[in-house]
Amino acid sequence: MGVNGVTKKDSVGNVVIIGSGPAGLTAAIYTARADLSPIVVEGEPSSTSDQPGGQLMLTTEIENYPGFPAGIMGPELMEAFKSQAVRFGAKIHPGKVTRVDISKQPFKIWVGNDNTASDTPDLLCKALIIASGARSLMLGLENESRLLGHGVSTCATCDGYFFRDLPIAVVGGGDSALEEALFLSKFAESVTIIHRRDQLRASKIMQDRVFSHPKIRVNWNSVIVDILGEEKVTGVKLRDTKTDEEYELKISGLFIAIGHVPNTDLFKNQLDTDEAGYIITDNSSKTSVAGVFACGDVQDHVYRQAITAAGSGCMAGIDTERWLENLTLGIKQS
């Protein structure tokens, strides 16, 4: 048996799925139910989460995932996805993919750091589904990770509702920050945009909307030096970059919106990506390499929701099944 008893190192599996968020695990459910025995390489704890399973592991309660009228905790939802995939025969492979070679069939996958330099990959497969997600850029403050899910959030659509009639802040000056601020203004008592410069990066139309909004104001030239609160966020300590003066702002929630990065380093120069590094898919989940599919946030910088990630995971599962079937039948395909 190969690594962790999942497969023989030299046997070629049907499909390997990289990532165990909603996209990867939905692709696993579909390919497992199609009898393709998928292997899900689940990834490793990140700097902001102590378990694999994607960004939902960082969320507390999820209220907008259909089917859960009373809401569900992010980790609980991911555990349910995983059990469902395993029930139909998906194998969960612990560890993080550290190298891939998709230049020819079968595709080669290396897992973990021990073996990366070796010529022998840990897994071989005919089809690959990339569901490695994206990560929010973070400020890097000590209290930011401690208070994540307790007043610090990276998703207004997910968590805004919890801040009804409370003062909150959004950090960032791009379209994401302004979009989040406008969305949050529906619930919050007030929204302060904290921006490190005296000019926003966001598009003019978004700026106009923000400047004319009665509940939103901008704290210019402001850098967050600390996030305050024991059990939950009670405020932030800011530094004015012009005067160096430090002061506190009382808030109940802080939304970090300073950009996202797709987890696509592994595929650099192997797959077509856009300027920001997101994998380009057509209207399906197909990538520029035949037999390689992508789903979830790694190919979507617009919606970034658990439900849209799961939907695109379903598409990748179905596309993979059809592609493998045509491969078996010898039908030429892109």
Ligand code: NAP
């Ligand atoms: P972005 O355009 O890269 O903006 C990031 C913002 O965060 C910038 O204002 C930047 O400040 C600030 N920032 C970065 N690192 C920081 C740090 N360590 N501390 C404090 N502030 C920091 O990212 P984005 O807003 O996520 O947008 C990404 C792309 O998606 C853009 O092309 C955007 O137009 C697009 N988008 C479009 C829409 C829409 O059309 N509705 C919505 C969302 C996003 P500086 O300005 O000083 O660099």
